Amino acid sequence: MTTDRTNWAGSFSYDARRVHAPRSEDELREIVAASTRVRALGSRHSFSQVANTDGDLVSLADLPRTVSVDAAGSTVTVAAGMRYGEVCRELHEHGFAMHNLGSLPHISMAGAVATATHGSGDGNASLASAVSALEMVTADGELVTVDRDADAERFGGMVVALGALGIVVRMTLDVVPTFEVRQDVYEGLALDTFEKNADEIFAGAYSVSLFTDFVAPTMTAWLKSRVDDVDPAGPDPDWMGARRAASAHHPVPGMSAESCTGQLGVPGPWYDRLPHFRLDFTPSNGAELQSEYLVPRAAAADALRALHGIGEHIAPVLQICELRTVAADEQWLSPAYRQDVVAFHFTWVRDAAAVMPVLKLMEQQLAPYYARPHWGKLFTHEPGHLRSLFPRLSDFRALRHELDPRGTFGNAFVDQHIG
Ligand SMILES: Cc1cc2nc3c(=O)[nH]c(=O)nc-3n(C[C@H](O)[C@H](O)[C@H](O)COP(=O)(O)OP(=O)(O)OC[C@H]3O[C@@H](n4cnc5c(N)ncnc54)[C@H](O)[C@@H]3O)c2cc1C
Structure with a gap:
């Protein structure tokens, strides 16, 4: 279980009163249902306060690791707390690849996607652009599925969600032939x-x-x-x-x-060239x-x-x-x-x-x-200013209040910048 109370860079400590590391989805659902203020914690690589909370933090690092490739549909469904690097090798063995990767393969998939993490390339969109479906635990502990086709109208608000809509436990992503x-x-x-x-x-x-x-x-x-x-x-x-x-x-x-x-x-x-850093090298x-x-x-x-x-x-x-x-x-x-x-x-x-x-x-x-x-990195914009920069921020705010009316998945960062 993750016992670290600081982010990866050691630049701040999380204020959480408890850090949980459930071993099963049922345990996760119970923790969420019992909490009034809860945030998912990924691999702790963000520099902003986006993951921080004074409530409960939940790491998915101890949930079972699952990677399921659908070769006919060119998709992979993964346990969302896994790191990109862990998934990539298995994907490659099945003859598939992600379209792109960030510079560090140690970053959790759900955490990367939640903040619009990206790699590079004129034709390469953010890592979140590959996501076609999500399964997440909502504030009452229910497990819901959101799908790009079935939920087309609001799907644009569901993936890069800063952890504010629920705790994602599984994601399905489009993949391409390996290269x-x-x-x-x-x-x-x-x-x-x-x-x-x-x-x-x-x-x-x-x-x-x-x-x-x-x-x-x-x-x-x-x-x-x-x-x-x-x-x-x-x-x-x-x-x-x-x-x-x-x-x-x-x-x-x-x-x-x-x-x-x-x-x-x-x-x-x-997977061993698109990131700048090697997975098998443990960064300090x-x-x-x-x-x-x-x-x-x-x-x-x-x-x-x-x-x-x-x-x-x-x-x-x-x-x-x-x-x-x-x-x-x-x-x-x-x-x-x-x-x-x-x-x-x-x-x-x-x-x-x-x-x-x-x-x-x-x-x-x-x-x-x-x-x-970038949501996961440092900036100094005043609360509210980002509304003038992100044209759909008010739509996201409305979605947040519809799906999480009690603000269970809120934190100071989300409350300030999204509202
Ligand atoms: C060395 C280094 C290299 C980096 N390289 C890049 C890069 O190449 N490109 C780039 O764009 N960014 C890069 N980043 C930034 C990084 O990708 C983001 O900060 C990313 O969010 C970190 O993911 P994480 O798993 O550590 O998330 P955390 O920092 O732990 O959390 C980030 C957010 O994700 C949410 N979250 C985490 N898990 C879940 C879940 N299961 N369900 C719902 N929400 C969840 C959290 O609540 C929080 O809001 C880099 C950071 C570092 C330290």
Whole structure:
């Protein structure tokens, strides 16, 4: 059972009066029915207070692990508390793959989906976009099923739900035929070149990540290409004026690449290349904070230039910044709701007093681009402000009050930002 009372980064402690780890669904249903204030806890990787509560926290980590592949329907149904990495291997053995993954395979499926976690790639929508059905425990302890076709009108509010509608115990996701990926890192991509060719650069592979530190005039590009899409001889040693790296990289310059998935163009299964980090490498508690803002794709270069305008504030507290593209989806609370976006992710030093004022400055700089924050990472927007950024937030609020009228699954974060 999970006894940890802090999030993964150790940047805050949960205020819960109890942390439960039921071993069966019946036990889970009893806990929920008996509680007036309860939240699901995933793998504790969020930096915001989205999972926190002063009531009961429930981890699904001790529920039975189940992975059931429907080959004819190209779907997989999983126990929602499982980590992506655990499910991926089994899926691959059945000949299937997820369309995309986040940078870390250790993150729970339900927790990732609940906050619109995404990977990268022009054609790749958020992880939540693959979900076609959910089974969840509601406030009275009942188990209900929600299905993309049968509940078409409200399904857009049900998946990226911040844990505010119930505790998800099983999810069904669309899968695709398994595929192999090669990962090539290019060093020295000039910021200037990016500004003029952002679309071409993001289209350079199935999944593209650009890393920048707000000091060097260049970026590092990680290209994750489907092996069936590229010339067997491999991509050119020079690309957009950058050079293919001859040694493996960590996203943060100077850190050992030991924890990273295979690079240098060596083909491997999708689940061991799309994330930056290896599942079999146990990451220590990360001494870091994270935030992320997502802006419309067309604003990528302008938004980066705006951030460079306050680069002298960003650089001293920054470990690394990563740019990724995410395709539009249909989830009301997704930052990519009905728009293709570019995500500006920041890994900061773990010093909230130094970082939070910088976030405020960044939010001012990005305001002209209607930048939407990642729900699982840090931001400083005032309560209520997010209503102007997420066009379907009031629909989600109505859905929340309909499905959970007593606010059993509420917490301070949801009450403040959703209402
Ligand atoms: C090292 C690192 C790398 C990351 N990489 C990425 C990335 O590549 N892309 C990206 O977009 N984000 C990334 N994130 C952010 C991360 O994906 C999100 O914060 C995600 O929500 C974490 O999932 P979790 O299982 O740890 O959830 P938690 O932090 O435990 O919970 C998050 C939310 O999910 C809800 N929840 C959890 N389980 C359930 C359930 N069973 N039913 C209903 N609600 C539930 C909780 O109530 C809470 O509201 C990263 C974070 C870290 C620390």
